[in-house]
Amino acid sequence: MPTAKAPMSTPHDPFSPSTMRDLQRPVTRAPQRPCLFIDKDGTLVENLPHNTDPLLLRFLPGAGQALARLQAAGLALVIVTNQSGLARGYFTRAEFARLQQVLLQRLQEEHGVRIDGVEVCPHGPDSDGRPACLCRMPAPGMLIRAAHRHGVDLKRSWLVGDTLDDVEAGHRAGAGGLLLDSGAETIWRRSPLREPDARFFDWEALADYVQKMADGPAHTPVEWLPRPPTGYTSALSAG
Numbered sequence: 566m567p568t569a570k571a572p573m574s575t576p577h578d579p580f581s582p583s584t585m586r587d588l589q590r591p592v593t594r595a596p597q598r599p600c601l602f603i604d605k606d607g608t609l610v611e612n613l614p615h616n617t618d619p620l621l622l623r624f625l626p627g628a629g630q631a632l633a634r635l636q637a638a639g640l641a642l643v644i645v646t647n648q649s650g651l652a653r654g655y656f657t658r659a660e661f662a663r664l665q666q667v668l669l670q671r672l673q674e675e676h677g678v679r680i681d682g683v684e685v686c687p688h689g690p691d692s693d694g695r696p697a698c699l700c701r702m703p704a705p706g707m708l709i710r711a712a713h714r715h716g717v718d719l720k721r722s723w724l725v726g727d728t729l730d731d732v733e734a735g736h737r738a739g740a741g742g743l744l745l746d747s748g749a750e751t752i753w754r755r756s757p758l759r760e761p762d763a764r765f766f767d768w769e770a771l772a773d774y775v776q777k778m779a780d781g782p783a784h785t786p787v788e789w790l791p792r793p794p795t796g797y798t799s800a801l802s803a804g
């Protein structure tokens with residue numbers, strides 16, 4: 566596992582303008598690839614909160630086949646996952662690492678999928694449920710870190726997740742945000758950043774979309790859209 570960065574207690578605002586500028590410095594490494602960022606729980610595998618038992622891993626239907634197709638189409642594949650169970654002491658890094666190893670091995674053996682990277686946020690939310698770090702989704706830190714590590718062009722990349730927090734993280738990173746609606750999202754706090762570029766109910770349809778869009782124009786950053794639809798409340802102030 567990579568060494569931890571800042572201590573968890575460091576006070577900062579993950580959404581402050583200076584932080585966002587810092588995170589959004591251009592990636593200089595070349596060549597840059599499009600990427601699909603994949604939320605783990607409820608998107609790639611069935612959501613069993615805080616599970617680290619490899620025997621309980623169940624892929625969502627079609628996920629492996631879809632990833633194999635997108636990898637063949639030239640996309641990098643990076644798993645991004647909030648794991649507050651680490652901060653809460655529900656399981657150890659070693660236990661999570663073992664789960665991760667089995668997950669990657671099964672994707673390789675069962676579907677020929679080689680995952681380019683796994684980014685884990687080990688931190689918990691603050692008392693209001695907001696990220697207390699730069700990486701817990703809806704903050705975009707994991708995507709930006711992966712983009713630097715793997716030479717990813719965020720403007721031609723997507724995040725797929727099963728909650729609007731995931732979608733927001735994708736948009737905050739400058740990528741697209743796709744919702745794989747498996748029924749996990751129950752609150753539906755809306756804002757322009759949380760509005761999915763597209764919503765799917767199965768992996769095959771999602772792969773069709775991403776494959777078709779991969780060679781298309783870059784994303785328009787959501788915060789620059791001229792007129793947000795009326796009636797939306799700020800996701801952050803609603804927190």
Ligand SMILES: [Mg+2]
Pocket residue numbers: 604605606607608726727728
């Ligand atoms: Mg999820």
Ligand SMILES: [Zn+2]
Pocket residue numbers: 686687688698699700701
């Ligand atoms: Zn974090």
